Amino acid sequence: MKARxxxxxxxxxxxxxxxxxxATLPAPQTVNGITYLSGGIGRExxxxxxxxxxxxxxxxxxxxGPRHAFVADVKVTIKDKAGKVLLGSVSGGPIxxxxxxxxxxxxxxxxxxxxxxxxxxxxxxxxxxxxLHWPKA
Amino acid sequence: MQFxxxxxxxxxxxxxxxxxxAADDISGYVVDGSRHPVRSGYGECVHTREWQPxxxxxxxxxxxxxxxxxxxxxxxxxxxxxxPKPAPVPQAVPFRLSxxxxxxxxxxxxxPEGREALDRLASRIARADYQSVTITGHADPLGTPSYNRxxxxxxxxxxxxxxxxxxxxxxxxxVAGAGSEGATVTLADCKARRRAALIECLQPDRHAExxxxxxxxxxxxxxxxx
Numbered sequence: 034m035k036a037r038x039x040x041x042x043x044x045x046x047x048x049x050x051x052x053x054x055x056a057t058l059p060a061p062q063t064v065n066g067i068t069y070l071s072g073g074i075g076r077e078x079x080x081x082x083x084x085x086x087x088x089x090x091x092x093x094x095x096x097x098g099p100r101h102a103f104v105a106d107v108k109v110t111i112k113d114k115a116g117k118v119l120l121g122s123v124s125g126g127p128i129x130x131x132x133x134x135x136x137x138x139x140x141x142x143x144x145x146x147x148x149x150x151x152x153x154x155x156x157x158x159x160x161x162x163x164x165l166h167w168p169k170a
Numbered sequence: 171m172q173f174x175x176x177x178x179x180x181x182x183x184x185x186x187x188x189x190x191x192a193a194d195d196i197s198g199y200v201v202d203g204s205r206h207p208v209r210s211g212y213g214e215c216v217h218t219r220e221w222q223p224x225x226x227x228x229x230x231x232x233x234x235x236x237x238x239x240x241x242x243x244x245x246x247x248x249x250x251x252x253x254p255k256p257a258p259v260p261q262a263v264p265f266r267l268s269x270x271x272x273x274x275x276x277x278x279x280x281x282p283e284g285r286e287a288l289d290r291l292a293s294r295i296a297r298a299d300y301q302s303v304t305i306t307g308h309a310d311p312l313g314t315p316s317y318n319r320x321x322x323x324x325x326x327x328x329x330x331x332x333x334x335x336x337x338x339x340x341x342x343x344x345v346a347g348a349g350s351e352g353a354t355v356t357l358a359d360c361k362a363r364r365r366a367a368l369i370e371c372l373q374p375d376r377h378a379e380x381x382x383x384x385x386x387x388x389x390x391x392x393x394x395x396x
Contacts, residue, residue, distance in 0.1 A: 074320045075278035097314050105316040127317060144316070170314050 058085055061130075064120060067111070068132040071125035073103060082128050089130035090159035093140060096127070098170030103127030107165075110141040140165070265291060269307070269325060269376040275369060276321070278328055288329065291380065292336035300384030303343045305329050308379070310372035311350040311357055323347025326378055350375065 058081045059072035070089065073079050086092045097104045107126040111119045114137045126144075135157045142149050142165045149165050201207055207230050272284030280288070295303060307322030307329075326345040334340035353375040360371035 074317070074324050076276050077278050100313075102313040103317045104314045105320040107316075 058082065062123075064123060067120050069120065069123065069125070070130045071123070071128070073126065073128035074105065079128070082130065086130055086162075087160070089132055090135070090155045090161060091131045091133050091138075091153065092162040093125075093129040093131065093142070094127065094162065094164045095125075095129075095142065095144065095166075096164065097144065097167040099168075101166060102170065104144050104167065104170075106144070108143040112139045112141070114138070145169070265294075265380040265382070267291070267329070267378045267380060268373070269378055270373055272329070272378075273325060278324055280328065280332060285332070288332050289336060292333050292338055295333070295338055295382050298382055298384045300338075300342060300382050302381075302383045303330075303333070303338060304346070304379075304381045304383075305333075305343065306346045306348055306379045306381075308348050308353070308375060308377050309350045310355075310369070310375035311353050312369070312372065313350075315349055319347050319349035321347070322349050329378055329380070 059070055061068050061070040073082055095104045095107045096102060105126045106124060108122045109125050109129055110122050113119055133155050135155055137154050140151045140153055140163060144167055147167055151163055153163050155161050271287055272280055305326040307326035309318035309322040326347055330343045330345045355372050355374050360368050362368040362371050
């Protein structure tokens with residue numbers, strides 16, 4: 034009887050961890066009052082982040098190479114219009130969601146030693162997606 | 171560049187094995203037309219009636235000695251399946267798991283048959299008096315190196331989490347992601363033009379090595395190898 038109970042408990046724990054694993058959205062992080070979320074490894078996480086993107090005014094997507102494949106270890110810096118660093122060199126990717134107030138920002142992203150700079154305007158409506166692509170994988 | 175190298179190695183081996191055969195006397199042994207010893211189903215050379223103790227040919231005679239059970243067990247790790255030994259020996263036993271049998275392509279969710287395979291692995295690890303379990307995930311060369319490293323590490327972690335849920339001590343499990351470093355099948359090996367065929371061709375690259383260090387009570391089986 035005891036053995037059967039233990040077995041049932043183990044099966045339950047495994048089922049729990051499986052559902053948690055499949056649906057888990059990466060935990061958001063907050064640096065200097067800016068909340069961001071990074072992830073996108075595996076199709077389940079990509080789907081979860083895409084569903085969550087509506088809650089973040091800015092989505093950054095990083096890709097490289099001729100097939101536009103995801104890149105994962107990108108250093109991201111976001112500055113406001115005055116040049117003040119809001120988010121300093123955080124590691125992220127392939128998708129990074131950022132909570133930013135409406136306004137103009139500069140996104141600086143480094144991958145494989147190559148830096149890309151992009152201006153982006155975030156509106157009150159949100160839903161802004163910025164793809165940063167490195168031609169060389 | 172690779173072809174001349176391979177040809178050279180093959181030629182060198184051939185020359186060596188010819189030299190070894192020529193130096194030995196075939197009397198006492200049944201040989202085929204190429205002077206190779208004829209072997210029984212157990213790998214032993216077949217003797218003629220003239221054979222006497224002390225006669226040797228090629229690598230015929232050392233073999234029964236290696237198989238003798240009274241030899242002291244060797245401490246080095248054995249990647250090959252070994253016959254059960256009388257006393258448990260501390261050793262590292264690598265298992266090779268096909269990740270395609272555990273996960274769908276680019277997925278982190280374990281398939282039902284993947285869970286069954288890990289259940290069998292967990293019970294095998296549990297039978298060993300294990301000190302450490304190292305799980306290294308590998309990815310195929312499609313996609314970028316950074317993504318592949320992250321993917322292979324996450325999958326290794328998913329395997330670790332599952333094994334921990336099956337009673338394997340999480341404190342003894344370590345996880346690594348090798349990405350597509352050292353992939354056995356490269357894009358150059360696969361002539362496939364269609365992406366599905368290319369993914370299929372690269373299947374051996376998507377695997378995980380699970381190395382268990384500990385005392386093995388029972389002969390390890392590489393039943394998961396795919």
